[in-house]
Amino acid sequence: MExxxxxxxxxxxxxxxxFCAGVDRAIxxxxxxxxxxxxxxxxxxxxxxxxxxxxxxxxxxxxxxxxLDQVPDGAPVVFSAxxxxxxxxxxxxxxxxxxxxxxxxxxxxxxxxxxxxxxxxRHILFVGHCGHPEVIGTFGQVPAGSMSLIETVEDAEAFxxxxxxxxxxxTQTTLSVDDTAExxxxxxxxxxxxxxxxxxxxxxxTSNRQAAVKAIAPHCDAMLVIGAPNSSNSQRLVEVAxxxxxxxxxxxxxxxxxxxxxxxxxxxxxxxGASAPELLxxxxxxxxxRHFELTEREVTMTSEDIVFKxxxxxxxx
Numbered sequence: 001m002e003x004x005x006x007x008x009x010x011x012x013x014x015x016x017x018x019f020c021a022g023v024d025r026a027i028x029x030x031x032x033x034x035x036x037x038x039x040x041x042x043x044x045x046x047x048x049x050x051x052x053x054x055x056x057x058x059x060x061x062x063x064x065x066x067x068l069d070q071v072p073d074g075a076p077v078v079f080s081a082x083x084x085x086x087x088x089x090x091x092x093x094x095x096x097x098x099x100x101x102x103x104x105x106x107x108x109x110x111x112x113x114x115x116x117x118x119x120x121x122r123h124i125l126f127v128g129h130c131g132h133p134e135v136i137g138t139f140g141q142v143p144a145g146s147m148s149l150i151e152t153v154e155d156a157e158a159f160x161x162x163x164x165x166x167x168x169x170x171t172q173t174t175l176s177v178d179d180t181a182e183x184x185x186x187x188x189x190x191x192x193x194x195x196x197x198x199x200x201x202x203x204x205x206t207s208n209r210q211a212a213v214k215a216i217a218p219h220c221d222a223m224l225v226i227g228a229p230n231s232s233n234s235q236r237l238v239e240v241a242x243x244x245x246x247x248x249x250x251x252x253x254x255x256x257x258x259x260x261x262x263x264x265x266x267x268x269x270x271x272x273g274a275s276a277p278e279l280l281x282x283x284x285x286x287x288x289x290r291h292f293e294l295t296e297r298e299v300t301m302t303s304e305d306i307v308f309k310x311x312x313x314x315x316x317x
Contacts (some may be wrong), residue, residue, distance in 0.1 A: 009262070009292035012287065014029055014219055014271040015300040017067065017280050020205030022104030023048050026081035027057070031104040032314040033078055034061045042071040044088065045080040045133055046080055047102060047229035048275035050229035051252060068092060076100070083107040085140020098169035105308050106173055106203045110237055111141045113197055117168040118142045122195055125159065127183050128172030135172055139242035156186040167194040171201040174233040174274075176240065177210050183223050194308075203218040205274045206233050210240045212301040213271050217244035222262065226280050227273030234273025241269065247277050254284040 013309050026047050033041045039061020046054050054064060062078075071077045076098045079088065083103040092099040103111075115123040117124050128135040139147055150156050161167055169187060171180055180202060187194055200207070202217060217223055223241035227234025227250055234264060241248035246269070249258055262268065268288075272281050286292060310313070 008266065009288060009294055010267040011235065011288070011296045012216045012267065012269045013281070013285075013296065013298045014216050014269065015098055015298050016205070016208045016212060016302065016304050017270075018081055018201070018272040018274070018276050018281065020228075020274040020304070021306040021308045022081055022203070022205070023275050025310065026102040026104065027053060027161040029100055029310060029314060030078050031060065031063050032310070033076055033100055036314065037076045040075065042075050042077040043080065044068060044071070044077060045082065047078065047080050047228075049228045049234075050273075050275040051228060051279060051291050053275065053277065055195055063227050064157060064240045066097075071097060073097075078102050080133065081107070081136030084110060084133075085137055086158045087140060089271060100311055100313065103137070104173070104203070107137070108172065109138065110170055110197075110201055113201075114141050114147070116197065117170070118146045120168075120195075121237070122158065122166050122168040123161070124170055125146065125156075125187060125194070126170050126172070127151075127174075127180055131258065132172065132174075134174065134232075138170070138172075140309050150183060150187070150197065151250055153186055153225070154182050156190070159187075159190075161191060162226055164191050165193050167191050169196055171197075172232070173201055173203040174236065175202055176205050176206055177202055177238045178240075178243070194258075205304070208302055208304065209233065209237055209271060209274065211268070212299065213237050213240045214244060215301055216269045216271075216299050217241045217246045217248075220246055220267045221265040223248040223269040223271070223315060224257070225271050225273065226252070226276045226284060228252055228275065233277055234276065237273060251284075253280060254287040255288070257284070261293075280304070 040063045225237045
């Protein structure tokens with residue numbers, strides 16, 4: 001097909017998109033650990049929720065396991081960016097394992113807030129998704145029974161407090177900003193004295209990526225989000241677009257896209273979850289360019305310049 005015969009497709013590419021500072025840091029920790037110790041370096045859970053990233057690190061010498069007892073004695077191990085319950089590093093120390101904690105500093109901040117709230121005698125209502133590693137890790141920072149999970153507005157309405165005047169609120173960092181605001185408003189109405197976190201728990205990257213999708217979605221016939229099905233922040237981007245009335249789809253790689261899905265699309269929005277590398281965005285654009293006459297415009301809502309320090313053991317002089 002000649003270039004002139006290709007159908008026209010206007011791309012609106014959301015910015016910010018893709019990797020956040022916490023993901024950058026976590027991946028770099030694994031890379032530097034492999035450089036320092038040599039392969040294999042064990043990683044408990046996927047370091048971030050993206051198969052492409054995991055496969056690349058596996059090729060460098062990372063071995064991904066679900067539980068610490070799968071790590072051989074004497075082997076170095078890295079904990080994922082989502083955070084782990086306290087019992088995990090304690091078990092590593094008991095075995096004398098050399099471990100590195102790649103927990104995102106913004107998740108660690110929530111962990112410390114949970115500890116302080118429980119120490120103050122408050123019961124925590126934690127807004128999040130059941131079974132997500134970040135939720136499991138946060139619940140594992142405090143004694144059992146100190147926290148209750150709230151997933152929906154219905155949960156918020158149904159929660160029965162034993163001591164309504166001694167409640168506190170925390171949230172998972174990768175939630176829908178709009179959904180969470182509705183749940184929080186409900187809890188504040190029901191429990192006016194509930195203690196709120198000092199700052200916003202939903203991380204800057206999650207909020208920024210949702211705002212960028214919200215801005216471009218009304219100008220698109222459809223929206224593609226690059227990310228993994230088990231990536232909470234990527235799934236939320238699809239939901240944000242859909243709520244703007246736009247047909248939206250999550251894909252892991254460009255090859256997954258059925259081009260027939262674009263048969264009636266003239267303007268396409270593109271974003272990527274916080275654990276999806278920019279290389280996958282360019283891969284998608286390159287594939288589209290083989291079938292469409294493209295115009296490409298990046299729509300930037302804000303710039304991000306946050307960088308998180310590496311663990312001291314890996315700092316490069």
